[in-house]
Amino acid sequence: xxxxxxxxxxxxxxxxxxxxxxxxxxxxxxxxxxxxxxxxxxxxxxxxxxxxxxxxxxxxxxxxxxxxxxxxxxxxxxxxxxxxxxxxxxxxxxxxxxxxxxxxxxxxxxxxxxxxxxxxxxxxxxxxxxxxxxxxxxxxxxxxxxxxxxxxxxxxxxxxxxxxxxxxxxxxxxx
Ligand code: NI
Numbered sequence: 001x002x003x004x005x006x007x008x009x010x011x012x013x014x015x016x017x018x019x020x021x022x023x024x025x026x027x028x029x030x031x032x033x034x035x036x037x038x039x040x041x042x043x044x045x046x047x048x049x050x051x052x053x054x055x056x057x058x059x060x061x062x063x064x065x066x067x068x069x070x071x072x073x074x075x076x077x078x079x080x081x082x083x084x085x086x087x088x089x090x091x092x093x094x095x096x097x098x099x100x101x102x103x104x105x106x107x108x109x110x111x112x113x114x115x116x117x118x119x120x121x122x123x124x125x126x127x128x129x130x131x132x133x134x135x136x137x138x139x140x141x142x143x144x145x146x147x148x149x150x151x152x153x154x155x156x157x158x159x160x161x162x163x164x165x166x167x168x169x170x171x172x173x174x175x
Pocket of ligand 1: 093094095096136140
């Protein structure tokens, strides 16, 4: 197991559509282990495989609070089956957009279908923070970021800031 480097905006890989998996094999289980390790190390409550540069439809989540027992959830090929009309607002962040937080409105409850680590199909109903987190991570599999749900003005501002930082890092590396 190892902590993998995170892919940060404006890296174009974050805009890729990730590929579905046909089966869960040792390679997938090793990927999931690395994702949990990377997510807990950050720390974060959710991670999509593309955030460590792997364009496969794999998500890890753990919304347990600090001090609570860990409740790791790994979802392969997750899909939203139903979403409530009722909406809720959470302040979201993303490990690919460090230290940036904004309110995002999403369906308050969703039903999610996915394959578990044993290759079995599962369905869960999520509400509260878990509902938001699942939707945020599934967005990643489709190349969508939470900043796509905020105003263009705010989005342009944050992308510009991170683009500048990336350019400075490139210059330093090249010097
Ligand atoms: Ni994210």
